[in-house]
Amino acid sequence: MATDRDTVLEAAVGVLSRRPTAHMDEIARAAGISRATLHRLFPGREALIREVGRLGLERFAAALDTAATERGDAEAALRRLVDAAVPDAMLCAFLAGENQLYEDDDINDLWEVQIARLHALFLRGQQEGVFRIELSAAWLSEAFFDLVAGIGWAIQDGRLAPREAAFSLAELFLGGALRRPAAAATPAAPSPDPTHSTSDRKPETDIP
Amino acid sequence: MATDRDTVLEAAVGVLSRRPTAHMDEIARAAGISRATLHRLFPGREALIREVGRLGLERFAAALDTAATERGDAEAALRRLVDAAVPDAMLCAFLAGENQLYEDDDINDLWEVQIARLHALFLRGQQEGVFRIELSAAWLSEAFFDLVAGIGWAIQDGRLAPREAAFSLAELFLGGALRRPAAAATPAAPSPDPTHSTSDRKPETDIP
DNA sequence: AAATTCTGAGACACAGATGTCTCAATTCGG
DNA sequence: CCGAATTGAGACATCTGTGTCTCAGAATTT
Numbered sequence: 001m002a003t004d005r006d007t008v009l010e011a012a013v014g015v016l017s018r019r020p021t022a023h024m025d026e027i028a029r030a031a032g033i034s035r036a037t038l039h040r041l042f043p044g045r046e047a048l049i050r051e052v053g054r055l056g057l058e059r060f061a062a063a064l065d066t067a068a069t070e071r072g073d074a075e076a077a078l079r080r081l082v083d084a085a086v087p088d089a090m091l092c093a094f095l096a097g098e099n100q101l102y103e104d105d106d107i108n109d110l111w112e113v114q115i116a117r118l119h120a121l122f123l124r125g126q127q128e129g130v131f132r133i134e135l136s137a138a139w140l141s142e143a144f145f146d147l148v149a150g151i152g153w154a155i156q157d158g159r160l161a162p163r164e165a166a167f168s169l170a171e172l173f174l175g176g177a178l179r180r181p182a183a184a185a186t187p188a189a190p191s192p193d194p195t196h197s198t199s200d201r202k203p204e205t206d207i208p
Numbered sequence: 209m210a211t212d213r214d215t216v217l218e219a220a221v222g223v224l225s226r227r228p229t230a231h232m233d234e235i236a237r238a239a240g241i242s243r244a245t246l247h248r249l250f251p252g253r254e255a256l257i258r259e260v261g262r263l264g265l266e267r268f269a270a271a272l273d274t275a276a277t278e279r280g281d282a283e284a285a286l287r288r289l290v291d292a293a294v295p296d297a298m299l300c301a302f303l304a305g306e307n308q309l310y311e312d313d314d315i316n317d318l319w320e321v322q323i324a325r326l327h328a329l330f331l332r333g334q335q336e337g338v339f340r341i342e343l344s345a346a347w348l349s350e351a352f353f354d355l356v357a358g359i360g361w362a363i364q365d366g367r368l369a370p371r372e373a374a375f376s377l378a379e380l381f382l383g384g385a386l387r388r389p390a391a392a393a394t395p396a397a398p399s400p401d402p403t404h405s406t407s408d409r410k411p412e413t414d415i416p
Numbered sequence: 417a418a419a420t421t422c423t424g425a426g427a428c429a430c431a432g433a434t435g436t437c438t439c440a441a442t443t444c445g446g
Numbered sequence: 447c448c449g450a451a452t453t454g455a456g457a458c459a460t461c462t463g464t465g466t467c468t469c470a471g472a473a474t475t476t
Contacts, residue, residue: 019309021229023433034454039435097305099361101227132379139376142362143355150354153307160347168347171340176383231463242424244466252465 005041008033009055016052017094018156024048050104056091057110063088064117074125075178081121082170085148089165093152096145115141122177132179140177147173213249216241217263224260225302226364232256258312264299265318271296272325282333283386289329290378293356297373301360304353323349330385340387348385355381 011031015022024045028038042048063084069077085092095111102108122140125131131140151169154160160168219239223230232253236246250256271292277285293300303319310316330348333339339348359377362368368376 018307024435025433035434036436036455037453040453044435045433099226132383135376135380136368136372139362139368139372139380142358142367143376143380146354146358146361147351150350153354154347154350157308159350160344164344164347168343168351172343172347172351172381172384174384175340175386176380178383232465233463243464244425245423247465248423253463 005051006055007031008038008041009052012048012052013056013090013094014156016049017090017097017152020094020097049098050102050107052091052094053098053102053104053107054110056088056095057107057114059088059091060085060095060114061110061117064114069117069121070124074121074128074130075174077121078125078174078177079170082166082173086151086166086169089148089152090156091152092145093149093156096149115145118144125177129179131177135177144173144177213259214263215239216246216249217260220256220260221264221298221302222364224257225298225305225360228302228305257306258310258315260299260302261306261310261312261315262318264296264303265315265322267296267299268293268303268322269318269325272322277325277329278332282329282336282338283382285329286333286382286385287378290374290381294359294374294377297356297360298364299360300353301357301364304357323353326352333385337387339385343385352381352385 008031012027015027015030019026024035024038027048028035031038038048042051063081067077067080067084069081071077102111118141119137122131122137122144126133126137131137147169151160151165155162155165216239220235223235223238227234232243232246235256236243239246246256250259271289275285275288275292277289279285308316308319310319326349327345330339330345330352334341334345339345355377359368359373363370363373
């Protein structure tokens, strides 16, 4: 039984991330409380959804904080962000689904701030030569968040082991985002490689 | 004005991919028709959603067909799939949101078949040494579809230019999925790099 | 030009979810 | 051990969206 607001929110995420249109009944049952108590804790469905969104954004903001994304090497910062964000991947999955469905200005502002911080990280990484410049920072931000959300869905549905989550996300994303796969961890780049590998090759349409 | 069923479905996708809970009013207005005509074309909301899902899955199946993902080099096959799937990225975005929300067995079967085909492509690529084996084929499938959906959302909201879509998707994903970034596309690899880049490095948690 | 067909607008009932209330039961605290 | 507070279950009104219908107007065909 979960009478605490935060505990109820956690349970609500579990339902809403996979089924955004879940009824109050289901949410209440998922939290182990009655619909009446749920209404006592939150004035209404709208308020509940808003609180879940706010919780998700605050968690993601906290992940950005603990990762200190504006400090140090960009690749290391991103790896720290992965580790910090993966535990709240389900929240991010909910946010990705609800995305720009909010009418509350506070929530939208909070959302844009976090996206801006993510964008700044990738932009900084590009300026430092860590991230590839052929891919826009906006797309990198978007793709990163999409993959975090995908991690959340996959974990929740049992398609991905939680222990593998951070590794899978970091390896897949960094492999595509890093400019030089192995050279970025240290401040001094050892051997600049002019061949950008798959950077400017055109996709092939013909079948061999 | 769009009286054609397929044209209406296209318009419906534009609304439903971003707002899965859109009312029949909005869908009708988006299609430029009245709610009455929308009901004449589709028996009800449930049928409409099902038809949109079926259209999306058929388009994705067609993309897998035209890409001939079971033939030839796995990387080239994936690049062909990217080119074939990106035009229907919005459909995939809708599917990603609706995911396993369907109760129709036909739709679910169709869905699983396509996922299995995607999975088979990655498994084959791993067996051929093209794709990394540290990342499970299931995760690669999931992540690929998530990114296709992300492309759809980004294009629809104007955050990504349609011309950049296929390139951005292919480069980011292949960069993280390919075992050796530059060696697989052309028969003669320009400069095979033995360092496996970010493959087996542990994520770093400490702040420098 | 006339007739047929199709569309759009509106009205209507129905179903489902939400929000509010009351009351019994359980739990917690004194 | 008793009183206060909180919870759960249910009833109830309300509201929103859906599905169906009718009818007038427009478009197409003959």
